[in-house]
Amino acid sequence: MMVTVKLFASLRERASASELRIELAEPATVALARDALAERFPTLCDFLPRVAWAVNRAYVPIETELRDGDELAVIPPVSGGCDDVT
């Protein structure tokens, strides 16, 4: 099965990719996709413990099952709005 993976912000820059397709053996989960990503992009390894995951634009837990064609997004800590104390 194939899933589309979307990368944003620091992860997109680190991987030099904003969208890619990965092939996973069934039954696949977000956790297995994470492992596949870590193998393909070793530079992401230190980011992945701190991200959230979204499947088809909704946050999901890491043990969620994936289906063929799913859009999996790796969500680093968000910072929309304004006014963070830097």
Add this chain to the structure above:
Amino acid sequence: MMVTVKLFASLRERASASELRIELAEPATVALARDALAERFPTLCDFLPRVAWAVNRAYVPIETELRDGDELAVIPPVSGGCDDVT
């Protein structure tokens, strides 16, 4: 001594006057000015127990002494801003 009296809103309409001068015997107080007003404008009598008083644009207690030339304002309950529940 003479003081200028300013009337606003419901009191101005009821008295058909926005500004007038009254003569008071010394020593005069806001309370004495109130009594003089009530005598001159009997239609204000039922309003006067509920108003506040300002001398020279600052709220004062009713026992405040007046000086010649003071500007005494009769302040009905204020309602600036917006959004009173009617």
Add this chain to the structure above:
Amino acid sequence: MTSHEDWISLLPEPLDAAAAVAFVTDGQAGGIDVFLGTTRAETSSDGRALIALDYEAYEQMAVEQLRELARRARERWPIVRLAILHRTGRVAVAEPSVIIAVSTPHRAESFTACRRLIDTLKQDVAIWKKEVWADGSGTWVGGNPNDETRNPNE
């Protein structure tokens, strides 16, 4: 923090929200809160429609009071820029009678300062309003000797 002069005004013309936002916009600020009080459509208990509010001010005193509100707000919150604009005269339904715009370094302070300013303004600034009804009648808010509105010194 640089202290800028506040924009405090009683105005007989329509209030300009964009001008208030522009006035308080500043590179030292991360948050701007703007409150607009607008005339809300109402129907009286006997079925008359509200068409406008007429605002009357003791102008010299009201402006001094607004400046004092601004001064006290600046003592309490790290305000970068501040505008307090209030209408006089007739304000039709949906039009603003008051605009308060506050910019602060962080967003929480802008909400708190703006909220406090409008609450305090309503309590003691020498401004009155009259409800103007479709049948031509008018009612001073708080101006009825038999109602329960408190006077500002109580």
Add this chain to the structure above:
Amino acid sequence: MTSHEDWISLLPEPLDAAAAVAFVTDGQAGGIDVFLGTTRAETSSDGRALIALDYEAYEQMAVEQLRELARRARERWPIVRLAILHRTGRVAVAEPSVIIAVSTPHRAESFTACRRLIDTLKQDVAIWKKEVWADGSGTWVGGNPNDETRNPNE
């Protein structure tokens, strides 16, 4: 109360506060609260000046999340009209990155709803920002694996 469609948008162009105010102005409302988050000038610990923030969004997800925020706010407060506008791309110092405008029948609700909307937006909407410094360097906020920012699911 008539329910109007909300104005929810991610925009690459400068946000227009006057348009947001006009959108939420309504005769059923007595209070409008508008919050603008603006890029605040900063200096890094090693003396570099912040010149802008670059915003990146997972656009389809972020818009769905903003619509869900709006839906939940309408369940909780009697909102007449609502606009939530967020920038993408580069936002210079003093420019707004986000505008939230809320009109409600009474003023207290407009402050509470607006405040809650901006607080919630910052917590979980799929938008990221990068600090852009005068020397050309950039820092993703929350994007450093060694810092302490929480992820939105924790």
